Amino acid sequence: MNTATAPQPTGIRYAARVERAVKVYGSTANARTAETAVTALDDVSVGFPAGRFTAIMGPSGSGKSTLMHCAAGLDTLTSGSAYIGGTDLGSLDDRRLTLLRRDRIGFVFQAFNLVPTLTVAENITLPMDLAGRRRDRAQQEWTDALIDVVGLRDRLHHRPAELSGGQQQRVAVARAFAGRPDVVFADEPTGNLDSRSGDEVLGLLGRTVRQMDRTVVMVTHDPVAAAHADEVVFLADGRLVDRMRAPTADKVLDRMKAFEATGAARSGVASYDAYGAETYDASGSEASVRDASVRDASGAYGDTEGAAS
């Protein structure tokens, strides 16, 4: 397969990353259309480390969904590059991109998107069945372990309509992880759930990352949801403006309020190297100083590795 690959930029292994990503909706080709063109991503470089749970946060319209869609190959960048592992998505034709999404990426959306006529077990294995993937012993053991992690063992023969919303989303989570993808992208996965069910699903995403060594990238506008992640990256006005390790809901909320109060793009909150791996904080804010202090020169995470889990 003739696909461009790129070396990973630092000591960190990234499951997904974008480099100098620009996304403009509408055309800037002439003055009339340029007036309505929207720059949704404005030179964003960010990596999502393998084996971690990263949340993307930011005010409404800040570019969260656009970033996720471009990083996951659901949409294309106007300029810049998006990688899954070492594969440059821009080098793939439509067919290869479809195969990559099928084989290496899992998705969880706000709507559960389960097939109502299939059982829980059939819904979980549906993508692999459609792909004609062989169910060898390793695959069966994986699916089996996954069913226990998501707590659906006693519901395997039920149909979606017989499950609560939270249980249905747990099926969707299991389905997303079933093919052992490089990365699972989740877009507001708790948007349709009450807070208790939402909490369960978020706990489950975190457990799957930590117990099964998976990678999750989640878009959310909810600080409580973001607090389940190992790290939060913040967007404002289409730019990466901050990142926070070991987040708590209060700290995330404070950061969001600070953006709203000052206008993140004008605040000089942070500047980044190509992947946001090193942060410099002109205001000396706690999280960024901490972030900088826990990375060595290569950008690898230092001694707070365990603190995030």
Ligand SMILES: Nc1ncnc2c1ncn2[C@@H]1O[C@H](COP(=O)(O)OP(=O)(O)OP(=O)(O)O)[C@@H](O)[C@H]1O
């Ligand atoms: N298909 C589109 N055509 C034109 N503009 C778009 C399109 N999709 C998004 N936008 C614009 O791009 C910007 C970023 O949108 P995006 O949906 O990525 O933000 P978001 O942070 O996910 O917002 P929200 O939290 O409200 O879902 C917004 O100004 C939005 O209006």
